[in-house]
């Protein structure tokens with residue numbers, strides 16, 4: 001399949017023309033063409049024309065567990081914080097089965113402490129943990145409304161979350177809950193006592209490798225190279241995951257044993273983090289080279305990128321979104 005920007009443009013253009021949607025969106029005066037590409041107004045009513053609330057841009061990165069936003073979106077977070085944005089990480093679960101020896105309660109408590117430490121390194125507004133047990137995020141009305149309330153409280157301009165074909169059930173479920181909130185976030189009478197959003201957020205999906213129902217589409221690429229050392233600093237805060245549980249889960253605990261702690265061998269630990277957990281960024285820089293060249297003409301391809309797909313469940317993107325993420 002052709003996943004270049006040109007290929008995607010052709011595909012979306014054909015779909016829009018076939019459905020007559022593009023013409024309708026234009027008739028409504030919507031800015032449905034951005035950077036030469038047409039965005040179909042799939043989630044009515046299209047609200048891109050409603051201005052954002054003044055103040056710094058607010059970005060919410062919603063993952064399944066207390067390390068997903070860090071691993072997948074961390075460099076983008078660092079970039080946005082440096083630009084003056086307010087960035088919030090969310091973990092739907094408390095991470096309580098993420099250890100091979102500690103009890104679930106011990107693991108959840110330790111992971112909360114570690115995320116607080118990481119939040120300081122990232123410069124986050126906060127790192128929220130919704131507190132579902134691991135593998136226990138329910139796809140229920142109550143869970144959907146909890147997620148919606150949290151989104152409405154923060155009033156994000158952009159949300160990043162998982163696609164619903166991700167490998168982990170918690171990733172799939174929280175991604176589904178966010179998508180399922182998308183339209184109703186703007187409905188004043190949906191949830192008693194909550195604040196409906198006048199302007200719905202743009203929803204972006206984090207990268208994954210799934211092929212069914214189709215491959216991830218790299219609509220927006222972010223150069224991760226300038227922020228990878230910050231990414232290492234933050235991941236170093238999550239000792240229980242990156243130097244205990246995940247190495248044990250992968251069967252590479254012997255490699256960790258030789259590393260020593262943060263005070264004596266930060267270079268070795270950072271090399272270890274990059275080797276195993278920055279792989280996705282390296283792979284994406286390679287598999288999305290064509291997309292990079294279209295999005296950043298003349299700019300060398302970085303070693304690592306973070307990639308996002310625009311969801312049709314949020315508002316359509318506007319130029320300001322591209323400028324924020326890619327500028």
Ligand SMILES: [Zn+2]
Pocket residue numbers: 064065068168171
């Ligand atoms: Zn996870």
